[in-house]
Amino acid sequence: MKAATMCEFSRQEFIGGLQSLGIDTIEKFREKLPYMRSELRDDQKFREIYNFAFVWAKEKGQKSLALETAIGMWQLLFAEWHWPLVDHWCQFLQLKHNKAISRDTWSQLLEFVKTIDLQVSNYDEEGAWPYLIDEFVEYLTANGIIQRPRN
Structure with missing residues (x-):
């Protein structure tokens, strides 16, 4: 539309x-x-819709997306794309972050979802991920949601 x-x-x-x-x-x-x-199951189309959703859903004049709106959008977008960690991500944000979501975090989450396996075994802690995604991986590990080898 x-x-x-x-x-x-x-x-x-x-x-x-x-x-x-x-x-x-x-x-x-x-x-x-x-x-x-x-x-939504087409990789390129999903990326276009996902990126459009950030701009479309944020309030006029704001640079960030309100947390509750971002959570609602992620739950809606990932309902068809089936990212099994979406509920853990949303719960983590509500417990630990409770702030608006920047465009960088929004964009980088999609890269995380597309490139990192469900056990997060290929996650590089030294990579250029936003701190929020680093903290999410720590949250998953600390709560026994995933098992990561200790270095």
């Missing part, structure tokens, strides 16, 4: 978005939903 603001659609955005999808009836809208969901 190319909406500029989350939860707000101008008439032009709504109609233009539907037209670009070839939708002119409720039935065509229903038929198109599975295709739209399937796009």
Whole structure:
């Protein structure tokens, strides 16, 4: 729909978005939903949607995304993409961070999800990850969610 603001659609955005999808009836809208969901499983399309979501969901004039909004967006986005650690990530943020999410953290989380295995065995503590992701790995280990070899 190319909406500029989350939860707000101008008439032009709504109609233009539907037209670009070839939708002119409720039935065509229903038929198109599975295709739209399937796009979330395409790596490149997911990256585009994920990056768009940060800008779209943050409040006007803000550089960061409110924590509760970020958590909601991650739960929604990763519902189709199936990142098994998303609930642990969200719980960690609520317990340990409780601050807005920067664009850098938002972007780097996707890289973490795409490159680091579920046991975090290929995570390099000396890598250029944001401190929040480093702390998340420590949280996973300290709470027995993952088992990492000690150096």
